[in-house]
Amino acid sequence: ETGVTQSPTHLIKTRGQQVTLRCSSQSGHNTVSWYQQALGQGPQFIFQYYREEENGRGNFPPRFSGLQFPNYSSELNVNALELDDSALYLCASSLDAGWETQYFGPGTRLLVL
Amino acid sequence: AQSVSQHNHHVILSEAASLELGCNYSYGGTVNLFWYVQYPGQHLQLLLKYFSGDPLVKGIKGFEAEFIKSKFSFNLRKPSVQWSDTAEYFCAVKENTGKLIFGQGTTLQVKP
Numbered sequence: 730e731t732g733v734t735q736s737p738t739h740l741i742k743t744r745g746q747q748v749t750l751r752c753s754s755q756s757g758h759n760t761v762s763w764y765q766q767a768l769g770q771g772p773q774f775i776f777q778y779y780r781e782e783e784n785g786r787g788n789f790p791p792r793f794s795g796l797q798f799p800n801y802s803s804e805l806n807v808n809a810l811e812l813d814d815s816a817l818y819l820c821a822s823s824l825d826a827g828w829e830t831q832y833f834g835p836g837t838r839l840l841v842l
Numbered sequence: 843a844q845s846v847s848q849h850n851h852h853v854i855l856s857e858a859a860s861l862e863l864g865c866n867y868s869y870g871g872t873v874n875l876f877w878y879v880q881y882p883g884q885h886l887q888l889l890l891k892y893f894s895g896d897p898l899v900k901g902i903k904g905f906e907a908e909f910i911k912s913k914f915s916f917n918l919r920k921p922s923v924q925w926s927d928t929a930e931y932f933c934a935v936k937e938n939t940g941k942l943i944f945g946q947g948t949t950l951q952v953k954p
Contacts, residue, residue, distance in 0.1 A: 731885070760940065771932050771944030772886075785941055820888065821942070830876070833886040833944060
């Protein structure tokens with residue numbers, strides 16, 4: 730166990746809807762990163778938050794947004810869902826941004842119909 | 843753009859066979875290197891990591907990996923696999939920005 734939890738475990742939405750996924754980092758970890766893992770692929774970096782500020786972003790459109798809270802929890806929000814957003818969404822926490830090892834949660838599997 | 847390439851997408855071995863999974867990356871600067879494992883139905887777990895120093899690193903469950911800077915490679919090895927090693931293995935490279943770049947993954951199936 731990594732001490733990183735995510736909710737919900739599974740979610741079904743329809744195209745055009747909005748979704749919020751939640752992550753609880755290890756206590757003391759100032760950095761959370763979010764990844765999208767499509768079936769049969771490696772995780773793709775969405776963005777990273779460090780001390781509640783966005784600290785880097787991958788090739789994802791602005792309809793993917795996030796929040797990080799002082800209590801080591803964070804959210805990933807996706808607006809205007811598309812079928813291709815169906816994937817496993819992973820959060821990973823680390824002590825600090827930069828070189829620190831990231832510890833992954835179990836993921837939320839999102840299905841968009 | 844930086845990329846990570848895992849040469850073997852699907853590997854099938856018998857128990858006690860030796861394992862080597864290839865990983866190459868394209869980034870020329872200072873990197874940290876990782877192997878993560880995802881057992882069926884479980885989350886990504888850190889297998890081993892290389893930050894600096896001895897290029898031969900040992901991880902959990904008898905796995906090891908060798909960093910060869912001149913070849914931009916970080917291959918994973920295990921002398922004798924077990925049925926319980928059946929899983930998906932991901933090589934990842936981390937830049938100093940904190941961004942982890944993953945390879946496509948290798949599915950390892952070990953036959954008892």
